[in-house]
Amino acid sequence: MTPKKLHEVDRLSRVVFTVAERSHVDTIIDIGAGHGYLTHLVATQNPSRRVVAIDCEDARTCGSKDRGSRILSSVHHQVPAAMLNFGGYHHRLKLDPTWTSKVEYATARLDPATLSETCGGGKGSRYALVGLHSCGDLSGVTMLTTFLECGDVKAVVVVACCYQRITTGSGPNDAAAGIPLSQTVKDLTSHRNPPFTLTHRVLSSAQLTFASFADSTTIISSFKGHYHRSLFELALRRWSTMHPASFDRLGLNEPASFSSGPSFRVGGLPKACTRNFRAYCLAAAGKMGLLVGEDVEQDLGLGRSLDGLILELQEEFPVERMLPRIALMCVLRSVLGPCVEALVLLDRVKYLEEGLGCGPNGEAKGKVWLRNIFENDLSPRNAAIVAEKTDGGQI
Numbered sequence: 001m002t003p004k005k006l007h008e009v010d011r012l013s014r015v016v017f018t019v020a021e022r023s024h025v026d027t028i029i030d031i032g033a034g035h036g037y038l039t040h041l042v043a044t045q046n047p048s049r050r051v052v053a054i055d056c057e058d059a060r061t062c063g064s065k066d067r068g069s070r071i072l073s074s075v076h077h078q079v080p081a082a083m084l085n086f087g088g089y090h091h092r093l094k095l096d097p098t099w100t101s102k103v104e105y106a107t108a109r110l111d112p113a114t115l116s117e118t119c120g121g122g123k124g125s126r127y128a129l130v131g132l133h134s135c136g137d138l139s140g141v142t143m144l145t146t147f148l149e150c151g152d153v154k155a156v157v158v159v160a161c162c163y164q165r166i167t168t169g170s171g172p173n174d175a176a177a178g179i180p181l182s183q184t185v186k187d188l189t190s191h192r193n194p195p196f197t198l199t200h201r202v203l204s205s206a207q208l209t210f211a212s213f214a215d216s217t218t219i220i221s222s223f224k225g226h227y228h229r230s231l232f233e234l235a236l237r238r239w240s241t242m243h244p245a246s247f248d249r250l251g252l253n254e255p256a257s258f259s260s261g262p263s264f265r266v267g268g269l270p271k272a273c274t275r276n277f278r279a280y281c282l283a284a285a286g287k288m289g290l291l292v293g294e295d296v297e298q299d300l301g302l303g304r305s306l307d308g309l310i311l312e313l314q315e316e317f318p319v320e321r322m323l324p325r326i327a328l329m330c331v332l333r334s335v336l337g338p339c340v341e342a343l344v345l346l347d348r349v350k351y352l353e354e355g356l357g358c359g360p361n362g363e364a365k366g367k368v369w370l371r372n373i374f375e376n377d378l379s380p381r382n383a384a385i386v387a388e389k390t391d392g393g394q395i
């Protein structure tokens with residue numbers, strides 16, 4: 001576990017404990033538990049409560065289960081806490097040798113309709129949903145709606161990440177969109193024409209922090225990444241006019257699909273593929289299913305035309321001329337990023353407050369908080385949303 005993760009689980013687990021006590025919760029459900037870093041610490045701190053780790057990826061659930069049993073075996077063999085070494089870092093958990101794990105594991109997608117079936121616990125259970133760096137819609141519409149809709153869920157504690165994975169919509173009233181969720185933000189933006197939407201590109205700027213540019217090596221590699229990514233988008237636009245059938249097959253025939261939308265996601269590439277534009281293009285085109293292999297000669301002429309385009313674009317947009325522009329764009333995005341993040345978080349807080357009936361009139365059925373709980377230098381994605389239903393409160 002890295003020092004960053006250790007700091008995060010240490011702080012967040014304390015918040016989870018306080019909320020679980022206050023809301024008289026008997027089951028803590030770690031949603032998107034990953035390898036269980038938060039789960040296992042929460043389990044050691046809440047020995048009288050069931051802890052359920054849910055992740056939609058089976059490999060993560062298996063890894064988490066394995067980690068849990070290694071911790072348990074170390075505890076039972078009374079290995080001093082300082083000697084525990086999980087993932088390269090000495091673990092600072094204060095483990096009680098009498099601790100027996102109450103952790104249960106499930107590979108599932110969070111769904112309000114099947115939550116009690118997935119988590120068990122029986123009638124009258126009191127759940128808290130918790131999530132550390134729950135990505136995209138998971139920390140938004142999915143977890144928050146589950147909290148509001150399921151009577152058994154009494155509290156939610158969530159730190160978000162990967163805002164660029166939030167489902168974007170055609171306008172403020174698109175029911176499929178993960179933003180805006182609250183009527184307050186919908187009303188603020190509904191008069192705009194064309195309708196206000198947060199695009200994938202805008203949301204990804206919320207992901208940027210000044211820490212993203214902490215040292216010069218990171219800065220240069222980030223600028224080069226943007227340079228490759230933008231040139232590749234241009235290459236795709238030109239390339240698609242040469243081979244429309246191959247692009248139609250992938251649903252990449254609309255110009256808009258190159259700059260946004262789920263079909264255009266290159267995502268992470270192996271480091272070796274990012275050293276120059278040609279390597280990047282071949283790897284990215286391969287990942288998108290446009291090239292079968294690195295052997296461009298064998299790719300029915302498609303690869304050969306890409307090779308020509310690569311040279312053409314590198315001449316037209318040389319790296320020395322483009323990097324200063326990219327630097328300016330990155331600075332602007334990192335300045336605006338916190339505003340976008342604030343809007344996403346405000347929308348979520350308002351959505352919860354509206355669902356709980358918080359406001360000047362009427363009896364609220366719960367409370368909502370937004371707090372920075374991690375040290376910014378260690379973990380800049382640090383805002384936790386906490387909501388608790390008033391005891392016995394039904395929505």
Ligand SMILES: C[S@@+](CC[C@H](N)C(=O)[O-])C[C@H]1O[C@@H](n2cnc3c(N)ncnc32)[C@H](O)[C@@H]1O
Pocket residue numbers: 031032033034035036037038054055056057060108109110131132133134135138142161
């Ligand atoms: C960024 S990781 C965070 C993992 C862990 N909480 C941590 O901090 O180390 C997000 C995790 O959420 C899982 N996930 C994403 N959407 C999910 C969903 N709808 N239901 C359950 N798990 C989900 C992913 O498989 C992934 O393991």
